[in-house]
Amino acid sequence: MKWIPDLGINYVLRLDGLSLLFVLLITGIGTLVTLYSIFYLSKKKEQLHYFYAYLAIFMTAMLGLVLSDNMMVLYLFWEMTSISSFLLIGYWHKRERSRYGAKKALYITVFGGLMMLGGMAILSNLAGSFSIQTVIARAAAFSDSPYFILAMIFIMLGAFTKSAQFPFHIWLPDAMEAPTPISAYLHSATMVKAGLYLIARMTPVFAPTHQSWSVTIMIVGLVTLFWGAFNALKQVDLKAILAYSTISQLGLIMSLLGLGSNALREANGFYVAALAAALLHLFNHATFKGALFMVVGIIDHETGTRDIRRLGGLMNVMPLAATLAFVGTFAMAGIPPFNGFISKEMFLESFVHLSSIDAPTLSTLSYIFLFVAWIASVITFVYSMILFFRPFTGKQKPWLQPKRATHTPLGMAFSPLVLIVLVIVSGLFPNLFANRLITPAIHSVKTTLNPSYELHLALWHGFTPALWLTIAIIAVGTVLAVTYLKWKPAIQKRYRHTFAWNDVYNRGNYYFEKLSYRSMTTVMNGNLRFYLIILFMTFILMTLVGVLTTDSLDFSMIKLTKIDVLDVLIFIATAIVLLAIMLSKARLTSVILLGALGYLIAIMFMVARAPDIALTQLVVETISVILYLLAFRFLPQIGKDEEKITPFSWRLWISLGVGFVMFMVVFSSFNTTFFDSVLSPYFIENAYTLGGGKNVVNVTLVDFRGFDTFFESAVLTIAAICIYSLVRLRLNKGDKQHEE
């Protein structure tokens, strides 16, 4: 559809395997979330029309994002998701935390969005088209360009901020202030995957020529994976655990995408397998994380708290919710027979393979990668177990639960139930989904893949190294989870006051505000003299720089006219008068000296053979002096509060500078005549014949250039009106009397 065809920005939709996977996730989970929210939100207390409007905007934006082929349109939808997410996080806008979280999410994602816009602008400039497909097709031609790297960094920044990658993950835990359906939808299943989508979409552009693309994404993903998992251990709020686990899982997918993007450069089967693992886990994560959020919402809704220290023994009261949580957490931990197991196996396998082959640059790092991935998986297992066993088993704590009759409402349980069924079915029959959804998605990321390629997934695939790693994960994880209460306080205590990225954000905000306030109050300090000094300094510097760099000074004495004795006398007199004005302390002296200066200038005009201005100058100067004297009656003595004139103050230096610059400019400018005046001879020749007057100046004023004179009279009139109204109008007189 045409939108701005002149700029090549059109609304182009393109549906391929990758888009289809996302579209199904967005619409499917969107429907379930909508259903869930009907039962979750109160019809009486909440302003539901806003909620569903924002949700619909978000869904539209998200669909537009994954479907559009035009980069500018993609960016448009990208920012639409940011904005609707901002609105949804701040849905309970009367809470301070909600507003904080919403603002934080907006700042970070919009920062990334703008970076991405920059990257896309570069790409479209290089490729000469806004179409992603065209960029992919032409990418190899301009991959040597230095801007290409820049575009790569920008696009990565966009994706990392949106997908809450390290260190931009800090907004996601604070976005948990949103209503739970929103957290389930936006912050686990869809919006945070927009960054993954972007990476997957842009992989054919960058990966074939630049290994740094793969390596950076892989490292960032692994760091996020570990950091998110580690932080999830410290949390006590169920939603916070889920938030950090989302960060961690997104990191996992990101690292797999990075590893898999090697497939576009090197023909090696296991890179493709890594891609498959990424896309499969993307799908799996959306299912079980959405379900888990909804279950937490049910617990919150029914007990009134999400704090794991206050919950316990819910298994007997909420058996359905417990079942759902069981499947969800075990899928997240990567335990058979649920779908998380398969993708986690593939994840481990990919990194085992990476360490076993001779990858040119990664050979030494790959063992570290594998180790980090394994540790993170252990931690994932631990917090998944905590997530299930803490609220659902143990002793019931009735005194802490406001509602006695806790049960699982069926309407709310329906949506997570559907998702959990998906988790089980896609775990038991992985090929059912894989070859319909995942394989086409792989094909659209790795465009050069053999069209007949098909995925073969199975729960059981023999004793591979990955299986042993999984067994080790379960073993170590179980030990850790059982002894959880013993070491958790230590961790919490040890790492509570250590460096946190939130501090960076908060302090950065604080210092930015402080800095801007400081600089504003320093520069705009309300002191007129300060502004004037800056103004004059700028004048001096700009003129000096301009004059000196362009070599336009001309001090030749050729054109000078001769100097009379009279001139010298006038000069000396004026100089004395000026000096006296500067030094005078009494106001009367100053004004009389100013009058003297005016008359001297009138004499100068006479000497310069300009009788009309001499006349005007005399008259105006007389009236001015009278005006000054009139004003004196109402003004206080001058110099009462005036600082002493110190001979070498900054004031003097600035004024000397201005004077010197003016001298320089004036003296060299009449020397540099670019062309002789055409107008003056014309005026002189035609003053009598055309204007009918012999005084050329007067003819110029009223005839040749009468408009100037007209508006000059207007200026006089306006000044007169202003003076009149200033003297007569006293609007705030009443207030003054009132104050007194």
Added chain:
Amino acid sequence: MELLMSLLIGLMFTAGVYLILSKNVLRIIIGTAIVSHGANLTLLTIGGIKRGNAPILLDGLTLFNDPIPQALILTAIVIGFAVTALFLVVAYRAYQENGTDMVNRTRGNDDDDD
């Protein structure tokens, strides 16, 4: 002559700026008046001085001074006068309202008085 005039203009700007940078409103107004005198002289000087007769077409004269700068200066003098008059009245009114004629004491808000 032009050298002399340029020096004079420089001197005038020095004095004018010096006065403008003072704290007293009246001195500032005097400073602006001096600067406007300086500007007028600048116009005259750049146009060229004493190169011919006054631009009045009398019989027998051929070489005239440039009439255009003179017309411009005439306009400038009148506008400068209007502005000076307005300034004075504003200063007078400001003194009436604020009770001071020191610019550093008249700020937007009364709190941050130094």
